[in-house]
Amino acid sequence: MLLRYGSPVRAGTNHLIFSDLQSWTDIYGPSSNPCLKDPTVYEGFSVLGNPNLLSTTDRVIHGRLRRLLSHSFSLRGLADSEPLIAEKVQQYVDRTVAGNRGKEVDMLSRTYELYLDIVSWLSFGRSFDCLKGQNLTARRDISHYFSVVPLVAFVPIARYVPLRGIQEGLAGLNRLIEFASVNVDAFLEKSNYRSSSSSSGNIVDKTDSSSQEGTLLNNLAKAVDPDTGSKLTREDLIEHSILFLAAGSGTTSATLTFLLWECGRNEKIRGQLVQEIREAFPDPEVMPNYERASQLVYLKCAISETLRLWGPLNASGPRLSPGKMISGRFVPKGVLVETCTYTTARDPGVFPNPLTFDPSRWESPTPEMKKMSRPFSYGPRNCIGQHLAEMALTLTVCRLYQLYDVIPTPAMDTDFMRQEDNGVLEPKNKTFYVTPYEADRKR
Numbered sequence: 001m002l003l004r005y006g007s008p009v010r011a012g013t014n015h016l017i018f019s020d021l022q023s024w025t026d027i028y029g030p031s032s033n034p035c036l037k038d039p040t041v042y043e044g045f046s047v048l049g050n051p052n053l054l055s056t057t058d059r060v061i062h063g064r065l066r067r068l069l070s071h072s073f074s075l076r077g078l079a080d081s082e083p084l085i086a087e088k089v090q091q092y093v094d095r096t097v098a099g100n101r102g103k104e105v106d107m108l109s110r111t112y113e114l115y116l117d118i119v120s121w122l123s124f125g126r127s128f129d130c131l132k133g134q135n136l137t138a139r140r141d142i143s144h145y146f147s148v149v150p151l152v153a154f155v156p157i158a159r160y161v162p163l164r165g166i167q168e169g170l171a172g173l174n175r176l177i178e179f180a181s182v183n184v185d186a187f188l189e190k191s192n193y194r195s196s197s198s199s200s201g202n203i204v205d206k207t208d209s210s211s212q213e214g215t216l217l218n219n220l221a222k223a224v225d226p227d228t229g230s231k232l233t234r235e236d237l238i239e240h241s242i243l244f245l246a247a248g249s250g251t252t253s254a255t256l257t258f259l260l261w262e263c264g265r266n267e268k269i270r271g272q273l274v275q276e277i278r279e280a281f282p283d284p285e286v287m288p289n290y291e292r293a294s295q296l297v298y299l300k301c302a303i304s305e306t307l308r309l310w311g312p313l314n315a316s317g318p319r320l321s322p323g324k325m326i327s328g329r330f331v332p333k334g335v336l337v338e339t340c341t342y343t344t345a346r347d348p349g350v351f352p353n354p355l356t357f358d359p360s361r362w363e364s365p366t367p368e369m370k371k372m373s374r375p376f377s378y379g380p381r382n383c384i385g386q387h388l389a390e391m392a393l394t395l396t397v398c399r400l401y402q403l404y405d406v407i408p409t410p411a412m413d414t415d416f417m418r419q420e421d422n423g424v425l426e427p428k429n430k431t432f433y434v435t436p437y438e439a440d441r442k443r
């Protein structure tokens with residue numbers, strides 16, 4: 001519709017969707033008169049009812065949470081976690097590919113498990129260990145975050161409706177809350193943090209927790225707001241741990257899946273990518289490190305191109321107009337506005353042959369390309385997990401292609417891989433079959 005009728009399109013009585021460059025700045029950019037998140041959409045994304053980084057629509061609360069969390073998600077804050085991420089990537093390669101050379105294997109479930117294992121460890125200081133065959137309901141439990149959590153928040157009586165989908169979802173969420181509570185309490189106990197029993201109390205740290213160094217939980221529990229001196233409560237920690245699992249697992253696994261699919265089915269692109277990776281990391285005994293891997297130009301281009309064409313979220317989130325000019329038109333107060341990243345990232349004026357997967361277009365990107373492909377959104381409410389996602393994706397692609405050629409099976413055609421929106425855009429069949437082969441090092 002946006003392509004046919006132009007930007008904006010009226011999607012409902014009170015809802016405008018934009019697809020032009022200026023709308024990114026007007027809707028999402030920093031502003032003294034910002035378009036804030038719509039509470040009726042976002043405030044439901046909270047399992048314990050505590051405001052979290054994604055759900056809060058209050059600028060002051062958001063600013064405080066963002067300050068507390070920003071170091072944990074910075075490249076420097078994540079550096080301590082690299083060995084753990086690398087260890088999980090190795091487990092994934094061993095479990096998924098190593099023993100299955102020449103055989104058909106479904107990568108999608110294992111990929112989801114990889115990122116659940118990483119984010120759970122970062123969140124709780126203890127991994128779900130799905131790749132080791134534990135907590136196998138975790139993936140299903142997390143998927144309810146984007147459906148059942150907002151449903152019962154806005155229609156509380158829904159929790160008593162004897163529908164299987166709702167009751168299974170609630171049971172799954174309870175398992176997650178239980179897992180998170182046990183691990184947050186164990187963490188606080190072990191690291192000698194004293195947690196207040198009330199949800200308004202602060203956590204008072206007594207000693208350092210060296211055993212948990214590098215985990216988000218450790219950083220979160222230690223973080224002090226420089227302006228107010230306040231810290232996160234036990235309930236805040238549980239709330240955020242579950243949020244990170246929901247926000248960080250399906251998004252990253254869908255992205256890796258589409259990257260392996262696009263590169264896998266295009267021999268020339270895959271050839272260029274594996275050559276770059278194998279030249280940078282010639283010794284199979286040596287795991288790629290992020291410092292070097294993040295410098296690989298073509299790999300970076302392949303990730304950018306995957307996020308452009310197959311980004312896991314197709315819109316950047318609805319906001320409420322405060323009554324302001326958006327893309328040259330006055331939009332009255334209270335109108336729901338959003339920019340459709342799916343469309344801006346396919347704008348033929350900015351991305352020639354927009355439907356073609358071509359990593360090389362990112363070798364020297366124009367300023368417009370960077371502004372129109374924003375898979376992590378833009379402005380003060382952009383994705384806080386971007387560095388983590390990029391580090392995890394980079395290390396996974398590097399290790400896989402350093403050791404193996406991963407070829408999608410012939411059944412993985414465009415129709416099979418069509419995206420379906422389950423909170424995250426993922427292959428509609430929820431499977432992705434490949435055949436792995438030992439790397440051909442003579443390339």
Ligand code: HEM
Pocket residue numbers: 053054066119243244245247248249251252255311312313315316317318375376377380381382383384385386388389
């Ligand atoms: C390829 C991977 C990812 C993509 C494409 C992505 C994309 C996005 C987008 C578009 C938003 C804005 C949503 C909105 O405004 O409604 C967002 C927000 C957010 N993301 Fe991500 N994300 C990814 C991975 C992650 C990871 C790994 C984490 C953490 C473990 C994470 C945590 C969050 C959080 C907490 C927010 C809310 C930030 C705020 O409002 O301040 N994301 N993400």
